[in-house]
Amino acid sequence: xESVLKVERLTVYRGNYAAVREVSFCLKPGTATAxxxxxxxxxxxxxxxxxxxxxRQAGKVSILGQSLGTSGHLPxxxxxxxxxxxxxxxxxxGIPMTVAELVDLGWGKPGLSLPWVGLRERHQAVIQALAQxxxxxxxxxxxxxxxxxxxxxxxxxxxxxxxxxxxILDEAPAGLDFQGELEFYQLLNQLKLEYxxxxxxxSHDLDMVSRHCDQVICLNxxxxxxxxxxxxxxxxxxxxxxxxxFTRYHHSH
Amino acid sequence: MGQNLLATTxxxxxxxxxxxxxxxxGLFQFPFMQRALLSSVVTGLLGGxxxxxxxxxxxxxxxxALGHSALLGITLGLLLNISPVLVLLPFAVLxxxxxxxxxxxxxxxxxxxxxxxxxxxxxxxxxxxxxxxxYKGSLTQLLFGDILAVRETDLLLSILLLLVCAVFLGLTxxxxxxxxxxxxxxxxxxxxxxxxxxxxxxxxxxxxxLSIKAVGVLLVSTFIVFPASTARLLSQRFTGYILMxxxxxxxxxxxxxxxxxxxxxxxxxxIVITQMALFLLTIxxxxxxxxxxxxxx
Numbered sequence: 001x002e003s004v005l006k007v008e009r010l011t012v013y014r015g016n017y018a019a020v021r022e023v024s025f026c027l028k029p030g031t032a033t034a035x036x037x038x039x040x041x042x043x044x045x046x047x048x049x050x051x052x053x054x055x056r057q058a059g060k061v062s063i064l065g066q067s068l069g070t071s072g073h074l075p076x077x078x079x080x081x082x083x084x085x086x087x088x089x090x091x092x093x094g095i096p097m098t099v100a101e102l103v104d105l106g107w108g109k110p111g112l113s114l115p116w117v118g119l120r121e122r123h124q125a126v127i128q129a130l131a132q133x134x135x136x137x138x139x140x141x142x143x144x145x146x147x148x149x150x151x152x153x154x155x156x157x158x159x160x161x162x163x164x165x166x167x168i169l170d171e172a173p174a175g176l177d178f179q180g181e182l183e184f185y186q187l188l189n190q191l192k193l194e195y196x197x198x199x200x201x202x203s204h205d206l207d208m209v210s211r212h213c214d215q216v217i218c219l220n221x222x223x224x225x226x227x228x229x230x231x232x233x234x235x236x237x238x239x240x241x242x243x244x245x246f247t248r249y250h251h252s253h
Numbered sequence: 254m255g256q257n258l259l260a261t262t263x264x265x266x267x268x269x270x271x272x273x274x275x276x277x278x279g280l281f282q283f284p285f286m287q288r289a290l291l292s293s294v295v296t297g298l299l300g301g302x303x304x305x306x307x308x309x310x311x312x313x314x315x316x317x318a319l320g321h322s323a324l325l326g327i328t329l330g331l332l333l334n335i336s337p338v339l340v341l342l343p344f345a346v347l348x349x350x351x352x353x354x355x356x357x358x359x360x361x362x363x364x365x366x367x368x369x370x371x372x373x374x375x376x377x378x379x380x381x382x383x384x385x386x387x388y389k390g391s392l393t394q395l396l397f398g399d400i401l402a403v404r405e406t407d408l409l410l411s412i413l414l415l416l417v418c419a420v421f422l423g424l425t426x427x428x429x430x431x432x433x434x435x436x437x438x439x440x441x442x443x444x445x446x447x448x449x450x451x452x453x454x455x456x457x458x459x460x461x462x463l464s465i466k467a468v469g470v471l472l473v474s475t476f477i478v479f480p481a482s483t484a485r486l487l488s489q490r491f492t493g494y495i496l497m498x499x500x501x502x503x504x505x506x507x508x509x510x511x512x513x514x515x516x517x518x519x520x521x522x523x524i525v526i527t528q529m530a531l532f533l534l535t536i537x538x539x540x541x542x543x544x545x546x547x548x549x550x
Contacts, residue, residue, distance in 0.1 A: 051438040074443055083442040093434055096310055096485055096494040105431045108442060115492070142489045158438075209538040 002065060004029050004166050004198040005050065010059035010222070012042070012049045019045040022059070027215075030196040032188065033206040036232075037219035038242050044087055044200045046219065047168050050200075051084055064165060072082065080108040084160035087170035087202070089151060093144035099154050100126050100139045106158035118151040122161075129157040132187065148175035156184070160191075169201040173208075185212055206233060273515070280514055282389050292403040293506035293524065295411040296467050299460045301484075301502025302418055302477025305495045307457055308449075308481045309433045311363070313474065315356075315454075318367040319349055319461050322374035322444060326462070327395060328381045329468075338407060341462045349458030350451065366528040379416055398469030400510065418456050422495075425449070430491055468521035473532035479528035480505060486535045 004024040012020040020042040026032055035043050035122045048054040050061050052072025061068040066078045083106065092196035103126045106117075133153040138146065146154060152175050159167055167188075173181045189212060191197040203209050209216055209229060218224040224241045225232050259387035275394030280286050307316055330337040352370060359366050382392070394402070423431060431439045432449055440448055456479075464473050509524030516523075 048437075051441045052443070053437055072440070072443075076443060079441075079443040082441070084438070086437050086441075089435065092309060094485065095491075096433060096488050097430070097434065097491045098489055101430070101491050102434070105427055105434070105438075107427075108309075112424040115423065 002029075003027060003140070004064060005061075005200065006062045007050065008060040010046070010049060010061060011057050012045050013057045014045065016223065020049065020219075021118075023219065023223050024059075025215075025217055025223070025226055027198045027200060027221065028129075029198055030192055031214040032192055032199040032201070032212055033215040033217060034213040035200070035202045035217045035219055036204070036206065036209060036226070036241070041220045041241070043219055044170055045171055047084075047200065047202060049059060050170065074247050076108070080162065081165040083164045085155050085159055085167075085169050085172050085176075089155060091143070093180045095144060097143050098139070099130070099135070099146070099157075100152055102154060103129055103157045103161050104162040108162065109182070117135060125161050126157075129160040130154075131158045132160055134183065149180050152176055152184075153180070156187070163195065164197055167199045167201075169198050171197065171202050171204065173205075188212065208235070224234050263345070277511070277514055280342050283312065286514070288405065288408055289400045289402055289520070290507065290510060292408050292411065292467055293400055293510045294503045295401075295408070295415050295521075296464045296476060297480070297502035297504070297506030298479070298499050299411065299418060299502070301480035301499040302415075302422065302463060302495065303453075303457050303460050303496035304423070304477035304479075304481035304502070305484060306429060306453065307477050308434055308485070309454075312354045312454075312457065313478045314364055315352065316457060316461055316477040317474035318371035319345060319354065319458060320465065320470050321371040323462060323465050323473075324346055324378040324395060324470045325374040325381075328378040328385070330360050331385050332381060338466075342410075342459060345458040345462035346455050347455045349461075353451070367397045396469045397519060398465060398472065398521040400467040400524075403466055406520075407463065407466055410516050413417050414418075414456075414459055414463060416426050421456065426492075429453075430453070452513070468524065472521050472525050475525045475528055476502065476506075479525075479532055483528075483535050501531065 005027040007026065007204055008024050009022045010020060010024070011018055011022055012132060025033075035046065037043055045054055047064060049056045050063075050068070055072060056068070059215050064081060065075060066075055068074055071250075100123075104122050106129070107122050107125065127136070127139070130139055133156050135153045135157055137152070138150060138154060143151070143154065152172065156172070173184050176184055185208065188201075190198055205210055210233055213229055215224045215226065216229050218232050218237055218241045220241050226235045231237070262490065265371035304316075307313060322324065322335055323345055325339045326341045326348070330340030334453040342480060352367065355366060355370070356363060361369075396471065399513060428439070428444050428449060432446060436446055462475070464476050466478060481494075483501055484494050488494040488497050497524065505528045506524050509527035510520055512518065512527060513520040513523035
């Protein structure tokens with residue numbers, strides 16, 4: 001089966017140091033993969049380099065069989081099959097934009113087109129995406145008035161507004177309450193099992209990772225280990241990634 | 254007797270209103286006044302349209318600094334004895350791109366850097382002006398503009414620029430919206446953020462440069478900032494906001510020009526006062542909750 005995402009010896013420099021060094025892994029279709037590691041381990045840098053948001057200094061990335069250009073270029077049809085939810089979504093809260101308008105932007109890069117082309121089709125998709133995240137009531141609200149949890153839901157709807165093959169989430173459930181988090185993971189599971197989406201997510205929640213993910217990538221600048229949760233989350237590997245203090249803490253309760 | 258006096262006074266005031274209206278109508282029969290009217294509409298539309306994106310992208314002070322620095326461009330034109338418009342347009346674009354380049358690389362805060370740039374340019378320009386013996390125009394005209402002095406070439410260039418801006422922003426609207434909202438999301442969708450930003454600054458610089466004749470270097474950025482700031486109070490939807498900002502730009506400019514003609518006031522400042530009055534009125538109405546305001550100011 002062809003990989004949805006293939007990363008080979010990826011290296012990204014931040015100033016003078018390598019934030020990510022020679023990382024290689026691949027993602028199979030319809031699987032969920034978690035990237036774990038301590039703060040400053042280069043997790044966000046890694047996903048940003050995969051998306052072409054940050055530029056890499058060495059290595060190869062290919063998504064759905066297409067190589068990512070060194071300046072971050074990917075064909076539009078590939079881009080439309082990827083959705084990304086960033087860790088921090090800081091925006092000008094005074095921006096006049098409704099939830100429906102934001103979710104609509106997830107439809108993808110339209111190139112040069114008249115703004116009303118495909119409006120009806122997109123509008124239907126927006127309604128469905130918001131319903132999937134239980135956010136239909138937010139549709140006409142200004143995005144500046146949303147709470148942290150509501151913003152996360154709306155951004156997830158932005159990702160869901162069209163069918164994708166790869167969903168990349170950077171600590172997505174942060175800000176959601178207990179119920180919201182539960183629904184969030186149920187939705188991810190549904191996307192994976194029913195629609196065959198591949199999910200790559202950065203997470204700090206090791207319990208969630210062991211329950212919901214098929215593959216774990218343990219990162220601390222370079223790849224510490226990768227494999228099934230049982231293997232990657234073994235005390236030896238966690239110690240290698242986080243240091244001895246963490247392992248003691250994690251297994252003491 | 255008292256009633257007769259009242260009736261006579263009323264009649265005189267009605268007659269004087271009629272005379273005043275006739276004078277205004279007569280005034281707008283002159284080609285220079287018609288050009289000024291059309292120019293105010295086009296400049297207002299341009300400022301409102303570009304301004305709606307500019308204020309959300311933190312480019313208000315950028316427009317202001319560019320406007321002030323344009324004085325240096327005009328002076329260069331006078332020194333080289335070339336028509337100021339011919340020098341001003343390329344000067345503004347190069348200067349705008351230069352400022353963008355520095356802003357992306359500096360460790361200084363944006364406002365400090367812009368302040369350094371524009372005050373240096375103004376100082377250089379004023380010193381250079383003292384060396385131009387043949388300069389007949391007044392500094393006041395450069396500083397505050399004169400919409401009545403707008404020529405056909407300026408007007409045609411503005412109309413052309415309006416078409417270019419409307420087509421460019423219309424065809425890339427969703428790209429522009431995403432870019433205004435969040436840069437990383439835009440990059441993740443494959444939007445060439447740098448290229449888009451450069452094009453926008455080029456258009457913004459041209460708009461500022463072409464509006465200078467009408468309102469002068471000191472007040473030009475108000476065309477960018479006021480209509481958009483007012484529209485932001487009036488609309489929660491992005492598309493509604495852009496259209497409203499564009500429309501308000503034209504409405505303010507025409508009303509201001511009318512005010513200037515009626516009361517014989519300088520045109521540029523009259524337009525700015527109109528913009529301010531509408532802005533304050535909108536704030537007052539939204540704080541009284543007579544109109545819905547998205548987030549206040």
